[in-house]
Amino acid sequence: MRFLTAFLLPACLAAQALAQGKSNKNKDPVEEFTFTVEATFKGKKIAQKEIKLAKIALGKDANPGKKLGLEKKKEKNEKKKKNQDLESELATRGPAAKNPTTGSANWCGSVKHGTAANQVKLIHAYFQHPTCTKRTGQIYPQASAQWAGIDGDTWGGALLQSGTVCKFDNASATVRNEAWWQWLPNGAYTIGSLPVAPGDWFEVTINTTSNRAGKVTLSNISKGYTYAITISGGAALGRLDAEWVVERPLYGSSLSGFPKFTDVWFQEAYATQVSGTSKLGILGAAQLQIPNLCASAEYDNANAVSWSL
Ligand SMILES: *[C@@H]1O[C@H](CO)[C@@H](O)[C@H](O)[C@H]1NC(C)=O
Numbered sequence: 594m595r596f597l598t599a600f601l602l603p604a605c606l607a608a609q610a611l612a613q614g615k616s617n618k619n620k621d622p623v624e625e626f627t628f629t630v631e632a633t634f635k636g637k638k639i640a641q642k643e644i645k646l647a648k649i650a651l652g653k654d655a656n657p658g659k660k661l662g663l664e665k666k667k668e669k670n671e672k673k674k675k676n677q678d679l680e681s682e683l684a685t686r687g688p689a690a691k692n693p694t695t696g697s698a699n700w701c702g703s704v705k706h707g708t709a710a711n712q713v714k715l716i717h718a719y720f721q722h723p724t725c726t727k728r729t730g731q732i733y734p735q736a737s738a739q740w741a742g743i744d745g746d747t748w749g750g751a752l753l754q755s756g757t758v759c760k761f762d763n764a765s766a767t768v769r770n771e772a773w774w775q776w777l778p779n780g781a782y783t784i785g786s787l788p789v790a791p792g793d794w795f796e797v798t799i800n801t802t803s804n805r806a807g808k809v810t811l812s813n814i815s816k817g818y819t820y821a822i823t824i825s826g827g828a829a830l831g832r833l834d835a836e837w838v839v840e841r842p843l844y845g846s847s848l849s850g851f852p853k854f855t856d857v858w859f860q861e862a863y864a865t866q867v868s869g870t871s872k873l874g875i876l877g878a879a880q881l882q883i884p885n886l887c888a889s890a891e892y893d894n895a896n897a898v899s900w901s902l
């Protein structure tokens with residue numbers, strides 16, 4: 594995720610402007626990139642004029658973990674913490690924490706791989722938007738983005754992702770909590786009309802219909818908001834990587850500071866593949882960790898947690 598500028602556009606106008614190409618000075622690098630947004634509240638359609646998308650980014654970022662050349666490091670199983678609401682439920686499941694760990698500059702979470710012969714088709718997870726607090730010694734803005742996505746790890750050319758972000762603009766700012774989606778290298782869009790608060794449960798599903806088209810669905814499940822963004826003309830995905838990540842995003846060309854955040858559990862985390870009915874789960878996924886800031890571990894094949902250090 595990467596942010597540069599912010600300007601408000603209704604969703605339908607944004608889609609039209611992007612589709613217009615030449616005359617649009619804010620056009621995205623992939624000219625035929627286009628999308629439509631449908632939203633419901635408790636099953637009732639939200640009018641297009643009520644849907645607020647803000648285009649907030651251009652450029653690309655992916656997981657630069659490999660460039661860091663960081664040594665793999667083991668995190669002890671007992672370091673795993675549990676989301677309060679699910680503590681008792683999860684405590685009855687067998688902990689695993691045998692996944693390999695690897696360092697990253699900006700991603701903290703689980704990365705699993707499909708194959709070129711049987712690509713990732715869909716990724717799913719539930720997660721709770723965390724409570725974020727400023728971290729002493731970190732630069733501003735400080736931000737934490739939690740998301741599920743396809744590609745950006747071994748496949749660097751594109752990344753389709755959606756989730757929430759908490760952000761402190763500066764040392765005196767209060768936190769902003771927002772929902773967003775992005776098809777890199779195109780910019781991200783925040784969904785201003787989808788309210789986000791700490792503790793809210795979200796469900797994210799990204800269902801690709803080809804390597805350049807797909808549908809992102811993001812819901813506040815208890816309250817009844819569902820946003821479905823149908824996208825085509827995205828940069829070609831390899832559909833090789835399935836990810837459940839808490840990220841320290843890029844703002845401009847700099848990584849944000851990383852606030853502290855309450856544990857983010859990705860639940861019912863799975864990805865499906867183009868062929869077959871078997872699912873890619875968390876077991877065997879690489880656990881990416883940002884040294885001194887954040888760690889992650891699997892709990893079982895459907896549940897993983899990322900936590901602040
Ligand atoms: C801090 O950020 C807030 C917006 O979150 C802004 O209103 C305020 O002016 C900023 N303060 C400084 C000192 O930049």
Ligand SMILES: *[C@@H]1O[C@H](CO)[C@@H](O)[C@H](O)[C@H]1NC(C)=O
Pocket residue numbers: 788789790792793794813814815816
């Ligand atoms: C989102 O869902 C939570 C329950 O998980 C609910 O308490 C909260 O009010 C909802 N948030 C909004 C802004 O609708």
Ligand SMILES: *[C@@H]1O[C@H](CO)[C@@H](O)[C@H](O)[C@H]1NC(C)=O
Pocket residue numbers: 715800801802
């Ligand atoms: C995903 O998209 C396919 C079309 O490619 C559709 O048949 C399927 O029902 C969708 N799955 C979900 C869970 O939305």
